[in-house]
Amino acid sequence: MNGYSEKWLRQGFAWVYPAEVTAGKARPGDVVRLMSPAGVVLGVGIADDGWIAARRFREDDGPIDAALLRARVDAAWALRRDALPPDTTAWRLVNAENDDLPGVRIDVWGTQVVITLDAAALTPILDALADAVEALLAPRAILLAWRPDPREKERALPAPRVLRGTAEPEERVTERGIAFLVRPGAGKDVGLFPDMRDNRAWLAPHWKGRSLLNLFAHTGAFSVAAAMEGAETVTVDLSQPYLDRAAANFAANGLPPGELLAEDSFKALDRFRRQGRRFDRVLLDPPGHSHSKDGTWSGEQDYGRLVSAALRVLAPGGWLIAASNLGSVSPHRFQGMLLAGARKAERRLRMLHDGSQPLDFPAALHFPEGRYLKLVVCAAD
Ligand SMILES: C[S@@+](CC[C@H](N)C(=O)[O-])C[C@H]1O[C@@H](n2cnc3c(N)ncnc32)[C@H](O)[C@@H]1O
Structure with a gap:
């Protein structure tokens, strides 16, 4: 292993990249001893043959048992x-x-x-x-x-x-008593993101009597949580099957489903703007990247454009709730994207809440990828 990975391993990082391996051969699944160029044992890991060469499971020299x-x-x-x-x-x-x-x-x-x-x-x-x-x-x-x-x-x-x-x-x-129907065996379609739990809790006292436009809503967890507190909700997702599951989540809590719209979020924003329809809260939780017949979305390139479109349907004094789960976008950079969108829409934003992951999604400081989630709540002028 070369000096670069030695430095990182000493800080607690758990991955060794293929380019860092200077000696030794292993098959995926083999237990491997990680050594510095000087022959010092830096731990024991499991070898792989993809973009990671080994994952370190212990820092001393012992078994992975x-x-x-x-x-x-x-x-x-x-x-x-x-x-x-x-x-x-x-x-x-x-x-x-x-x-x-x-x-x-x-x-x-x-x-x-x-x-x-x-x-x-x-x-x-x-x-x-x-x-x-x-x-x-x-x-x-x-x-x-x-x-x-x-x-x-x-x-x-x-x-x-x-x-x-x-x-x-x-x-x-249940999440703090709110019911959700999940499919544990459905891979990426389980249907609930518990890493948003603390953000839903933070927002809970702020829904009563407000209208919410929830974009990229998936199975509607934020809409259900808002409706539980007395919000009127419009829930938008490209996928009708996800919206059907959102309807089931409303029903599981004895709530009417509000408006459910199977539509591209940008198109919905455009229509609401033309209709002069305004909302007290607009929530953006887009995927990192997506492709649809309406175009390609990149959470790194296009967020400012999304914010400016959202601000055009946000009532005066309303709140923008913007989330990103891209680890590659730092909290600081994310705020810059929100600012760029606000400038474009000629609105000013004041940050009220800078949320991230709950305790069961800890982020090790020696593992920069660990803190990926951002949810920022801003009041607009
Ligand atoms: C990260 S998930 C949102 C999670 C959701 N806020 C929650 O808490 O459960 C992204 C969702 O965006 C939807 N989606 C992707 N592109 C879209 C688009 N252009 N317009 C509307 N929805 C879209 C996907 O179907 C998916 O359900």
Whole structure:
């Protein structure tokens, strides 16, 4: 390994890139000792053959065995055990590198648990992880899912599958008492983003009697949370199946669904502007990148344009709620994008809340990718 990766490994970073490997050969899944050019052991990891050459699981020279994995899962649980909000059954038990289990996410969806791996090279530790989860939570089912990596487009990942127990395709979970219907075995379509939980909680006292335009709304979690507090909601997503699930989420809480519109968010904004329709709150939570028949969206290039369009339908004194889950966009840069959009729309924004991830999505300071989520609430003039 060269000096560059030695510096990072000494700071606690868990990845070694292929270009940093100067000696030694390993197959994906092999346990490898990581050594500095001077022969000092920098830890032990699991080799891979993709854009990461090895993920380090320990900083000393020891085995990656069931005891180590169990200790890591137990430590993650200890952090969360007394700290999750009340009446919340959808949460993350292990947040990968940020909980010293690189490439491993473990999510709890009510009575079912999903272990999501970043790479097939991690398969050898799967059984021990499932044992640790079983011992702690005794879930009705443990499922395995794979996390697609945009840097490895050509690699097709297998479909999620049941590892243990009997899975239910749909499960009712709660977030601070609000019900959501999720599909734990649906890979990227589970249907709820618990990393937004604290932001929904922050917004809760500010909905009563307000109108909300929720764009890129997915299965409507923010709309349901707002309607629970007395907001009138318009929920927009390109996908009718997601909107059907939003309707089911409203119904699960005994609420009428408000307006549900299967439409491109930019088109909806344009129409509302032309109609002179205004909202007290406009929420933007676009994907990082997307392609549709209406064009291509990049959360890095196009956010300013989206903000200026949103501000044109925001009532005077209204609030813009803008989110980005791109780790490559820093909080500072994100605020710059919002400012650029505000300038274009000739509005001024005052930041009221600068939100990120909840406690069960910790972000290790030695792992810069860990803090990816931004949700900024601004009052507009
Ligand atoms: C990051 S998710 C939003 C998460 C959601 N706010 C929540 O808390 O559950 C992005 C959503 O944007 C939708 N989408 C992507 N491009 C869109 C577009 N141009 N117009 C409307 N929706 C779009 C996708 O279908 C997806 O449901």
